[in-house]
Amino acid sequence: xxxxxxxxxxxxxxxxxxxxxxxxxxxxxxxxxxxxxxxxxxxxxxxxxxxxxxxxxxxxxxxxxxxxxxxxxxxxxxxxxxxxxxxxxxx
Numbered sequence: 822x823x824x825x826x827x828x829x830x831x832x833x834x835x836x837x838x839x840x841x842x843x844x845x846x847x848x849x850x851x852x853x854x855x856x857x858x859x860x861x862x863x864x865x866x867x868x869x870x871x872x873x874x875x876x877x878x879x880x881x882x883x884x885x886x887x888x889x890x891x892x893x894x895x896x897x898x899x900x901x902x903x904x905x906x907x908x909x910x911x912x
Contacts, residue, residue: 847876848860
């Protein structure tokens with residue numbers, strides 16, 4: 822495949838891919854104090870804004886420490902409402 826064709830294909834794939842609407846963050850913590858300390862550190866570093874969505878993921882005592890992760894959000898609010906209205910999401 823020629824370079825020109827590869828570049829065109831890359832541009833086309835990027836244009837048709839899902840649009841990133843924002844980001845959310847998973848913070849892996851052993852307790853509430855650990856979560857708050859990590860979140861404060863992320864805010865202080867400028868990686869996370871104070872109003873960004875941060876989800877706490879609790880680690881078991883046997884789990885190794887993990888760095889926070891950033892995830893892109895590609896679904897709109899309306900898409901999430903539709904997903905959560907599905908029977909398999911109802912409990």
